[in-house]
Amino acid sequence: MGSADLPHRLEPFGIRSCEILSVGTELLFGQTVNTDAAHTAVRLSELGIPSYRQTVVGDNPERMEQAFREILGRSDAVVATGGLGPTRDDRTAEVLARVMGVPLEQDDGVLEAITRRFLSTGSPMTPNNRKQALIPRGALAIPNGHGTAPGIAARFDFHGEPRLAILLPGPPAEMRPMMDRSVVPLLEPFAQYRFLSRYIRVFGIGESRAETLLQDLVDRQENPTLAPYCGDGDVVFRATLRLPADRPEGEGTGPDAAGAPGPADLDRLVAEVVRRLGIHVYEVGDRSLQAVTADLLMERGVTVSLAESCTAGLACALLAERPGISAVLKGAVTAYDNDVKVRLLDVPRDLLEREGAVGAACAAAMADGCRSRFGTGLALSITGIAGPDGGTPDKPIGTVWLALSGPDGTVTESVRLAGDRNRIRRMAAFRGLDLIRRRLST
Numbered sequence: 001m002g003s004a005d006l007p008h009r010l011e012p013f014g015i016r017s018c019e020i021l022s023v024g025t026e027l028l029f030g031q032t033v034n035t036d037a038a039h040t041a042v043r044l045s046e047l048g049i050p051s052y053r054q055t056v057v058g059d060n061p062e063r064m065e066q067a068f069r070e071i072l073g074r075s076d077a078v079v080a081t082g083g084l085g086p087t088r089d090d091r092t093a094e095v096l097a098r099v100m101g102v103p104l105e106q107d108d109g110v111l112e113a114i115t116r117r118f119l120s121t122g123s124p125m126t127p128n129n130r131k132q133a134l135i136p137r138g139a140l141a142i143p144n145g146h147g148t149a150p151g152i153a154a155r156f157d158f159h160g161e162p163r164l165a166i167l168l169p170g171p172p173a174e175m176r177p178m179m180d181r182s183v184v185p186l187l188e189p190f191a192q193y194r195f196l197s198r199y200i201r202v203f204g205i206g207e208s209r210a211e212t213l214l215q216d217l218v219d220r221q222e223n224p225t226l227a228p229y230c231g232d233g234d235v236v237f238r239a240t241l242r243l244p245a246d247r248p249e250g251e252g253t254g255p256d257a258a259g260a261p262g263p264a265d266l267d268r269l270v271a272e273v274v275r276r277l278g279i280h281v282y283e284v285g286d287r288s289l290q291a292v293t294a295d296l297l298m299e300r301g302v303t304v305s306l307a308e309s310c311t312a313g314l315a316c317a318l319l320a321e322r323p324g325i326s327a328v329l330k331g332a333v334t335a336y337d338n339d340v341k342v343r344l345l346d347v348p349r350d351l352l353e354r355e356g357a358v359g360a361a362c363a364a365a366m367a368d369g370c371r372s373r374f375g376t377g378l379a380l381s382i383t384g385i386a387g388p389d390g391g392t393p394d395k396p397i398g399t400v401w402l403a404l405s406g407p408d409g410t411v412t413e414s415v416r417l418a419g420d421r422n423r424i425r426r427m428a429a430f431r432g433l434d435l436i437r438r439r440l441s442t
Helices: 035-047 061-074 092-100 108-121 127-133 172-190 207-213 215-219 263-280 289-300 314-319 338-345 349-355 360-374 421-441
Strands: 018-023 054-057 077-081 104-106 134-136 140-142 151-158 161-168 193-202 225-230 235-244 281-284 304-308 329-334 378-384 399-406 409-416
Touching: 018 035, 018 061, 035 054, 035 077, 035 172, 035 193, 054 061, 061 077, 061 092, 061 161, 077 172, 092 104, 092 134, 092 151, 092 161, 104 108, 108 127, 127 134, 134 151, 140 172, 151 172, 161 172, 193 263, 207 215, 207 225, 207 235, 207 263, 215 225, 215 263, 235 263, 263 281, 281 289, 289 314, 289 421, 304 314, 304 360, 304 421, 314 329, 314 421, 329 338, 329 360, 338 349, 338 360, 349 360, 360 378, 360 399, 360 409, 378 421, 399 421, 409 421
Parallel strands: 018 054, 018 077, 077 161, 304 329, 304 378
Antiparallel strands: 104 134, 140 151, 151 161, 193 235, 193 281, 225 235, 378 399, 399 409
């Protein structure tokens, strides 16, 4: 639905800010994770529509109305999710109608679609499902291809100012396709700007150290901008260029006639970040560390095997997420017990007795034995102390040794990881994959 398809009642105006309202007592109680707000925030950001606040409110009509009025009193638009079902506590459409000062009216097209859906599934349609066909007067119903609750789009005056309200059902399987296929095109004509963003993904360097290396770029108040945030074990820098919404995609690469920044300025910012952070940058884009590592192995045709102790197969499982990895991933040994290290990986028993299972010598022997056993180009080993017990003054909990065996020799690496048992194990697996990545990237 582009701007030419919008009915007059949704005549676009420039949205300066849009807020997200999540409706549902289950969200307040923590029974349901609010993934709807995250999905909505990403889409608004991609559209270039600023979003500065998110609000969660339970299924209480008075508090819902208060939330709507507060949001619309300070922002041009609101995207609300939840509360569009058939039960008595689903009151979002009713509350919005009250805020708009209009009655609810039956939309015959929506009622027909609901009826057809029940007939197609063979399920009985109960009287309360008719409630979902009630739409605030003047609003537009948004089709729902995955459920019975339609979305609602309404443009109206609020204290003399134009406002836009979008209501979507709460179940993510319904909300996400409606947002992506219907709401995004609907919102595009309302955007004053659009944003081009690049994500620089970094591993093996802490957020504080990485930001220190880039402090001048983060602090500058120029377009494009650079902002850091933590991911799941990595650090991500988002470089973002703001462009006028009416500047055609791909129109030039440098500044426009007025000297405004263009995509080439974004490219230069990204290149400077990569230059400063060097080998720690594993991706400029959307791929995860495990996907980048798997792709490098496949692109170079390097076979790999793994010998894992404290991670118990996590690193192998992460690699196996990537389609096509079977072309290079030959196998793995979960050598949790020392006898398994001896029997399957040919780790000398006297080495284990003399130096223990957590150390450079054991890690190297595990990697060499694994590479010999599977006949692969590379073999990764991981051994460590994940806790909560087993630490010593010399080898505290979080001590992990990694080794990578290849045709040009075996390298070992030690890291000290913090967190609970599962975080230590997960981070150790990522460290191992990053060791492979760095070997193949140099």
